[in-house]
Amino acid sequence: MLQSKDYPFQYDLHVHTSQGSLCGRSTGAEIAKAYQDAGYAGIVITDHHFGGNTRPDRNLPWEEWAEAFCSGYWDAKQTGDAIGLQVFFGWESGFHGTEFLIVGLTPEWMKQHPELRDCSIQEQYQLVHESGGLVIHAHPFRRRPYIKEVRLYPDYIDAVERINASHSNPAVADKPEYDDEAAAFAKKYHKPVTAGSDQHDSVNLRGAGICFKRKMQSAKDLVQAIKNREDSILTDGAVFYPGNRPETIEK
């Protein structure tokens, strides 16, 4: 894995498991092991939620659905705890192809909020934000058959996924220009940036992530580090990009 001497603590903010995502091809345990071997400090498990390509049966009562949904995370976390990889909980919500990464809330919180199932993008932001979570617009400029149109919600996000390795990393990439557009979008609306692999298996790690100078204490700490634009760089697994810098206070 590409590693920075100055920013040695790398976190992948976009990772799927086979327990939570229909398109996932490796278990949480396999994923955690692979990321530990690659030298990551941590990962956020972001399986496809109710409005996306989710694995659990949508006919289940909410609490049972939520339990099944979280099983990939728990599997990754149990292995991560045993081998020294930080595993944080998150999810990827879907609204007719427009997707968001949610970080900083807990499985328990999710279980207590069945309104997530039918909420709008605006309601999602309010709900997640008032509970201290982070809403990241995932690959905002991706065009694929499952995404009918690019829809932007600068008022309802905290950050922008500026690097998604499935666009940028030359080993797997199709459209680096999608990520360039994401960079311009983040700049225009003054949003912090993040990076993720959009990893769906444990065999060919793409190696993307956001890299910090220090180890994060918790998922909440990671959320604050992004919100506060803590000094960081991004990578798609092949090269590094500028990340966030603390803002200069203008008077």
Ligand SMILES: [Zn+2]
């Ligand atoms: Zn997927």
Ligand SMILES: [Zn+2]
């Ligand atoms: Zn994804």
